[in-house]
Amino acid sequence: MSKRLRSSEVCADCSGPDPSWASVNRGTFICDECCSVHRSLGRHISQVRHLKHTPWPPTLLQMVETLYNNGANSIWEHSLLDPASIMSGRRKANPQDKVHPNKAEFIRAKYQMLAFVHRLPCRDDDSVTAKDLSKQLHSSVRTGNLETCLRLLSLGAQANFFHPEKGNTPLHVASKAGQILQAELLAVYGADPGTQDASGKTPVDYARQGGHHELAERLVEIQYELTDRLAFYLCGRKPDHKNGQHFIIPQMADSSLDLSELAKAAKKKLQSLSNHLFEELAMDVYDEVDRRETDAVWLATQNHSTLVTETTVVPFLPVNPEYSSTRNQGRQKLARFNAHEFATLVIDILSDAKRRQQGSPLSGSKDNVELILKTVNNQHSIENQDNEQPDYDSVASDEDTDLEAAASKANRQKSLDSDLSDGPVTVQEFMEVKNALVASEAKIQQLMKVNNNLSDELRIMQKKASRLEKQNSTPESDYDNTPNDRDPDDLGSSRKGRQRSMVWQGDGSVPDPAEPHAAPSPVLPSTEDVIRKTEQITKNIQELLRAAQENKHDSYIPCSERIHIAVTEMAALFPKKPKSDMVRTSLRLLTSSAYRLQSECKKTLPGDPGPPTDIQLVTQQVIQCAYDIAKAAKQLVTITTKENN
Structure with missing residues (x-):
């Protein structure tokens, strides 16, 4: 964690005092009520973290603080700063406004519809405009001006843009210049630290070559962020990347169900997925881990005067319109996995990610990811033939209370870490860590x-x-x-x-x-x-x-x-x-x-x-x-x- 928030800071959406959450990809600080709306939009719109109760990579938090302090919020409220907006009756939310519909409608317009972002002049060829923006981003990341780069990203610049003349990406440029906060921002918007430039070098190579050792280590962490997050979710530890350890594969404390035929079948189907489908499934599970962990933080930090409030937890992953309906339904079904089922799926993904990186992929398969989810989810049913658990709804209920999420973080402590490289971790050590x-x-x-x-x-x-x-x-x-x-x-x-x-x-x-x-x-x-x-x-x-x-x-x-x-x-x-x-x-x-x-x-x-x-x-x-x-x-x-x- 970095420095304590200053008391003068206010919520970017309603101007309420002492915001306790951050929207990482928007570069803003937000209050509890506004955060509840952000979470309902999904991580593809807003990636929220608690400022005090969520672990932060120091430079990532520094990046968000820099954006906030340098007026990143004006990017998302550009047209509202125009006096004409006041005359037309358009205004931002107030602290006294109700969450629903007032704050929720404003936040959706601001971040989902981008209703107040500065619009570029219309051109016939949108692809040329996007290419121009990406080239501007490519040249801007060598400086420390984060808000300029965020503005370009908000307008459609691509973080992974490969410059045809320069032969590299913006992340290569930022790494060569030692701009660690720019690298954090680009990574948040999807830049890949493993991308090679025209000469076969990665951003990590350029950071090391320039003597930017902290940046090089952080880029390696970003490269393994997905698998690191999954491992930390189960066992509270991350791999030691500095010493060449890039994976931790936890083991279940109770492995009796792991030998079931259903578990074996699910693992086999997972291994037979194409790399593309496997990556999609892994990203969806990552999003579900983020939802469960954020729910646990939410529950621990809210005033529980009622069982159900209008600022309740998010019961399942919100719909991402860029994904197919089948994928969105599969993402929602992840919320219905109990602790043992979900931990089993996470461990299988970690094991197969390590296998794939080591270069022993299996042949591609057309197996549907949803079939794998159902197979993993049904592991417990074979143990109890009287369990008449119905199939999941095609669209998950949106009125689940925060009580389910309360136990998810506690439940996962059934799984104890036994790292393949440095021996088992005792229950006592694990509990001390957590x-x-x-x-x-x-x-x-x-x-x-x-x-x-x-x-x-x-x-x-x-x-x-x-x-x-x-x-x-x-x-x-x-x-x-x-x-x-x-x-x-x-x-x-x-x-x-x-x-x-x-x-x-x-x-x-x-x-x-x-x-x-x-x-x-x-x-x-x-x-x-x-x-x-x-x-x-x-x-x-x-x-x-x-x-x-x-x-x-x-x-x-x-x-x-x-x-x-x-x-x-x-x-x-x-x-x-x-x-x-x-x-x-x-x-x-x-x-x-x-x-x-x-x-x-x-x-x-x-x-x-x-x-x-x-x-x-x-x-x-x-x-x-x-x-x-x-x-x-x-x-x-x-x-x-x-x-x-």
Whole structure:
């Protein structure tokens, strides 16, 4: 990290004070609310990073700060600076404006439509104009004037432009001149450090030749940025490029599923992809890693006074209009991979990237990338034949809450690093690197706030429900406001009946006593009953979280059993075969999460078989299960309240 932000800095989009995020490719600082809109646009429009809670290469942050301080925002708001704009009623957003629609509409116009960028005079041949701009960029990068180059890039100059007369690219020129910040800007806009010029030299070669050693090392990092980011996501370490180590291939802590036929088939299909398709898939997975990590930072830095806010997380990768519909759908489906599935895919990509770079490519294949994603995603299904996980929607739901993303960062700590070149990393070393305990305590605090608010909401709903006449039979109606949450980690729908003393056994499956031939029932329980049971669940979750916060790990099992009883009683209120898909999905999430919670809590027993228990990892999983249970309970309250009113 570089210097602390000055208090005089304001959000580039609404002028709000103390912006805490940066749009890297736009060279601006933005506030939380505006950042939520940036993220919904996608990385192809705006690449956001938190200024304090995201790791930054120092020169990349210096590049963004330089652009911001030198008025890069005027590039994107050029026409708004014209007095005529004020007369015409066009203005930028204010801090007091609502996020939707005011700030969102302005930000989309500013960055997506480029409505305020200075337009060049129209010419018949656009390709000539783009070529001219690229030539200007080629000559400008030898200077330190970043905003000029950003302006040219905003108008259509190509960062990878190969100058026909000079025989090289802008990155070659910047590297030869030692302009490290220009190199950062060009790389953000897609410049390739591995490109050779007419004499066969790369930008790295020119940087070393000129004695610009810091720039040369940074260019190597940029060249391996994709695989470095994937490795760091799983194991918290990056390769030692200075000593010739360019890849880290993590291994799963639990490799039992890696031997499945589906896993082998997925890996084989991945290896048979052409280099072009493999690169596309790797870039899509990179974008998904960025989404998950940014969601985790978002969750950790927001005020969680409500379960769902208008500035919520981004539940899946936004559509990129430059990609085909098939590719966009495949990108969205990545969000539905649970931690184990996604880690498996990431490891396979890292392994195959290393193999391809070493020069042993397999023959090309027409296998669809989406088929590979489905194969990887179905690895867990073979372990549980009762799991009737439906196929993914062609367009992912855009109303998923931020609770799923909260656990994604914790979940991935199941995968421990065992680097091929410098030996295995112990659990203790890994946890020290990731500061898991600090993260756990932060998430506990967040979840405490979430559940406190849930209790308040339930009390309000209960008061409203007490004034309503019970309606125990209501025709089924459409319901649009509950997230379509088909959790890939669900182990199947489980309904337990009313036996208070029954406890699920950790046998790897969730019982489902639902009558297979029962007719679907539209009848839902009263809102009062659902609220009452949800209050019991919430109270027990809070007790569990207090135990985690105070390191009372021996209280995990009794708390989880009380939560299980409350979940069982709540599930028993509903028909054995609900007609509503949303009810079935919420019940599945509720009951399977309670089962997983018990399984995780049992790992704290001294005599628990298997490898030594890392209590911090267990706590991470306990927190995730608690999120899922609270989320499912609220969904059921919301559904029954709507239906019974």
